[in-house]
Amino acid sequence: MLLAIDGTVLYLAVPSLIEDLSPTANQVLWIGDIYAFVLAGLLITMGNVADRIGRKRLLLIGSAAFGTASILAAFAHNAETLIAARALLGVAGATLMPSTLSVIRNLFTDPAQRTRAIALWSVGATAGAALGPLVGGLLLERFWWGSVFLINVPIMALVLIAGWFLLPESRGADNQRIDLLSSVLSIMTIVPAVYAIKHWIGNGLDSTVVLAAVVGLVAGWAFARRQKTLTTPLLDISLFRVPAFSGAVAANALSIFAFLGLLFFFSQYLQMVRGLGPLKAGLFELPATLASMAVIAVIGFMAARFGAGRSIGIGLGLGALGLAGIGATTLWASFWGLGVSLAVVGLGIGIAMTLSTDAVVSAVPKERSGAAAAVAETAFELGGALGIAVLGSIQMAMYRSRLELPDGLSSTDAEALDDSLASAIAAVENGAAITAAQDAFASAMQSTSFVAAALLLVAAVVAWRVIPSHPVKEVSNDPARANVGA
Numbered sequence: 001m002l003l004a005i006d007g008t009v010l011y012l013a014v015p016s017l018i019e020d021l022s023p024t025a026n027q028v029l030w031i032g033d034i035y036a037f038v039l040a041g042l043l044i045t046m047g048n049v050a051d052r053i054g055r056k057r058l059l060l061i062g063s064a065a066f067g068t069a070s071i072l073a074a075f076a077h078n079a080e081t082l083i084a085a086r087a088l089l090g091v092a093g094a095t096l097m098p099s100t101l102s103v104i105r106n107l108f109t110d111p112a113q114r115t116r117a118i119a120l121w122s123v124g125a126t127a128g129a130a131l132g133p134l135v136g137g138l139l140l141e142r143f144w145w146g147s148v149f150l151i152n153v154p155i156m157a158l159v160l161i162a163g164w165f166l167l168p169e170s171r172g173a174d175n176q177r178i179d180l181l182s183s184v185l186s187i188m189t190i191v192p193a194v195y196a197i198k199h200w201i202g203n204g205l206d207s208t209v210v211l212a213a214v215v216g217l218v219a220g221w222a223f224a225r226r227q228k229t230l231t232t233p234l235l236d237i238s239l240f241r242v243p244a245f246s247g248a249v250a251a252n253a254l255s256i257f258a259f260l261g262l263l264f265f266f267s268q269y270l271q272m273v274r275g276l277g278p279l280k281a282g283l284f285e286l287p288a289t290l291a292s293m294a295v296i297a298v299i300g301f302m303a304a305r306f307g308a309g310r311s312i313g314i315g316l317g318l319g320a321l322g323l324a325g326i327g328a329t330t331l332w333a334s335f336w337g338l339g340v341s342l343a344v345v346g347l348g349i350g351i352a353m354t355l356s357t358d359a360v361v362s363a364v365p366k367e368r369s370g371a372a373a374a375v376a377e378t379a380f381e382l383g384g385a386l387g388i389a390v391l392g393s394i395q396m397a398m399y400r401s402r403l404e405l406p407d408g409l410s411s412t413d414a415e416a417l418d419d420s421l422a423s424a425i426a427a428v429e430n431g432a433a434i435t436a437a438q439d440a441f442a443s444a445m446q447s448t449s450f451v452a453a454a455l456l457l458v459a460a461v462v463a464w465r466v467i468p469s470h471p472v473k474e475v476s477n478d479p480a481r482a483n484v485g486a
Contacts, residue, residue: 002155003093004128006035009136013145020145023079030083033198038090039097040381041191045183047098047374048234052178054171055102060163062095067156074146085149101373105361106170112300114362119299119354125380126259126292126350134282141279182226182234188219190378197385200393235375239363244308247467248359251312252376253383254459255352258319258452259288261387262326262345265395269330269445272421273438287339291346299354307469312355316460318348320453327449330442352463359467391448396420398444399437406432 010017010032018028050058069092073085104121108114139147196212227233240246263285270281302311322345329337360376399421405414409430416427421441428434 001124001128001131002152003097004125005132005135006089006093006152009132009148013136013140013148016140016145017082021076021079021082023082027079027083031079031086033195034083035086035090035093036198036381036385037191037194038087039093040194040378040385041187042091042094043098043374043377043381044186044190044235045178045374046094047102047372047377048178048183049095050099050102050373051171054169055099055106056163056167056169058095059099059103059167060160062092062099063156063159063163066092066096067153067160070149070152070156074149076146097377098373101357101361101376103167103170105373107168111362112303115299115303115354115358116296118358118361119296119350122350122354122357123293123296125256126346126353127289131282131289134279134285137277137279137282177232179226179230179232179234182223182230185219185223185226186234189216189223190382192216192219193382194385197382197389200389236364239375242363243466244359244468245363247309247463248312248356248363249375249379251316251352251356251459251463251467252360253379253386254456255316255319255349255356256380256383257387257390258323258456259345259349259387260384261391261452262323262449263288264388264392265445265448266326268422269442272425273442284335284339285342287343288346288349291343292350294347295350295354299351302351303355308355308359309467309469310464311469312352312359312467313460313464315348315351315353315355316456316463319345319352320348320456320460322346322348323449323453323456327446327453330446330449356463391452394451395444395448398447399440402443403440404436406430406436409433 014028014032017023017031023031046058066089069085069088073082073089076082076085101118101121104114104117108117135151136148139151192212193216196209196216199206199212200209223235224237227235227237240249267281267285270276270284276284302314306314322341322343325341325344326338329341332338357376360379361372364372400418403417405417409417413424413428413430413433417424417433417437421437424434424437428437
């Protein structure tokens with residue numbers, strides 16, 4: 001949850017951060033993006049490091065590094081220091097994310113217990129992403145911008161103390177080696193891909209996006225070829241020929257694709273169209289968070305009754321229903337239709353994410369669980385980035401196509417209105433023009449929600465048919481009979 005919060009909590013702090021540190025426009029972009037670049041690029045490598053040196057050891061090392069980097073970021077006196085601290089946060093986050101999931105894979109040997117444990121883990125991922133702006137809003141109302149980093153420190157201290165005493169150590173085979181060239185190629189695959197997506201979001205499709213995408217594709221091709229020649233590959237490419245594995249990875253990515261893509265434009269809608277402040281907007285998004293927590297109560301029944309593939313299909317189908325509901329109720333004067341639809345999205349995405357993640361980490365032997373966890377995490381990162389890029393771009397294109405400008409506007413105002421609703425609100429004083437832009441944004445969000453719903457519905461059908469469904473026996477609630485391999 002903390003790692004997911006850190007991905008979005010900084011957004012609200014940018015204005016006060018700019019006032020204090022006076023960074024250049026380019027430095028502001030790096031402050032926001034460097035965390036995701038480093039985190040995504042190192043996940044596959046760090047998943048294998050966890051298997052090599054021990055998951056508990058890497059988790060504790062990463063916790064200490066994350067806490068230290070948080071302090072450096074909170075008290076950074078210039079933009080360069082903050083960028084370096086955010087990069088270190090990305091390195092530490094890359095050690096923590098696959099370690100947490102691989103520890104769960106090794107700690108819980110009973111399939112039903114493991115599914116429930118991963119449900120809790122998935123709540124952290126989805127709830128953290130939604131809670132980031134809310135936590136940031138609460139802190140920034142009372143403290144300076146560095147407070148959004150200091151919240152990490154006591155939690156990392158708790159992880160270090162509790163993890164030392166409570167977590168068993170586990171690792172892969174002693175003869176496992178990490179191929180450095182494969183590690184470099186994996187970074188050269190993921191980082192340009194994430195950069196291309198983020199640059200596409202911020203600056204539109206240009207030569208930089210194309211160049212970064214080409215570099216990522218070429219490196220990815222070289223990476224895949226090299227894995228086939230290694231005795232112990234960094235990533236076992238043959239796993240993607242297994243429908244249970246490849247289907248689960250795709251379902252995981254599409255789940256977070258829809259969830260983060262929705263939050264990206266829905267948060268803007270609440271603030272710029274409905275007129276809510278950042279804190280109220282964050283509170284309004286809580287139905288999705290609370291519903292994703294409710295997954296813990298139903299996931300055991302779902303897995304036992306339907307099995308993984310059908311349950312993932314049902315979850316994606318519920319997500320599609322919720323997105324369609326958001327599209328249908330966007331123009332309603334009341335909020336209750338949107339609230340109910342958000343809850344349906346949270347429940348469906350929570351089910352799909354939990355069981356697809358479980359399927360990914362269960363598809364490999366326990367000694368390779370770190371590497372498998374890294375695949376699930378990379379799907380999460382790329383799915384989220386693509387969701388924001390693709391759905392955000394669709395929403396923007398529809399906004400511009402439906403924008404009807406009143407007569408008599410200056411060229412400056414017209415340009416601001418065409419750029420985005422945010423630019424219009426900041427620069428245009430014509431009330432009729434702002435209302436027209438808000439109507440266009442709401443209409444565009446409505447259509448984009450329907451597009452996202454259609455994508456998830458197709459994914460639901462594919463998951464139902466492709467991912468195997470072997471019902472899992474419900475685990476006993478009696479601790480004495482619970483099969484926990486600690």
